[in-house]
Amino acid sequence: MIKIRAHHFLCMQGFQGYGYNDEFVKHMGEIVKYIKENSNDSIKIVNYCDEVCSMCKNNTNGICEKSSSVDFMDKKVLLKLRLTNNQQIIIKDVFKLVGEKIKSFEDAYEICGNCSWSEKCLWICKLK
Numbered sequence: 672m673i674k675i676r677a678h679h680f681l682c683m684q685g686f687q688g689y690g691y692n693d694e695f696v697k698h699m700g701e702i703v704k705y706i707k708e709n710s711n712d713s714i715k716i717v718n719y720c721d722e723v724c725s726m727c728k729n730n731t732n733g734i735c736e737k738s739s740s741v742d743f744m745d746k747k748v749l750l751k752l753r754l755t756n757n758q759q760i761i762i763k764d765v766f767k768l769v770g771e772k773i774k775s776f777e778d779a780y781e782i783c784g785n786c787s788w789s790e791k792c793l794w795i796c797k798l799k
């Protein structure tokens with residue numbers, strides 16, 4: 672079962688081929704493809720470096736160098752979706768929840784307002 676940090680539920684929907692480097696982009700593309708093709712599978716929500724982080728240059732020995740901002744985003748997402756860390760959930764259910772619980776740009780900005788990718792992120796741009 673793949674492990675995913677909560678704010679990455681949003682990032683996966685916003686992915687348009689941008690990322691920290693070629694390795695990260697290739698891996699993220701594979702994850703997004705997997706998620707789409709296996710939407711009836713379960714994922715586990717985690718509050719540490721996950722599958723997306725595994726190819727990220729900011730991941731140093733399993734610790735995210737941006738942990739203060741990504742921890743904040745994870746907590747905000749979990750609060751809005753009423754989910755908890757270590758919970759297992761069906762992939763299509765979690766994306767449905769995101770659509771139901773985070774609908775406005777204000778909600779999205781509250782979570783992602785400080786993200787350096789926000790101008791290139793399809794998920795937040797769609798809510799503008």
Ligand code: SF4
Nearest residue numbers: 681682783786789792
């Ligand atoms: S704005 Fe940033 S944190 Fe928010 S969904 Fe997009 S890439 Fe992820």
Ligand code: SF4
Nearest residue numbers: 724727729730735741
């Ligand atoms: S910045 Fe941090 S949370 Fe985001 S993918 Fe990289 S290691 Fe993971």
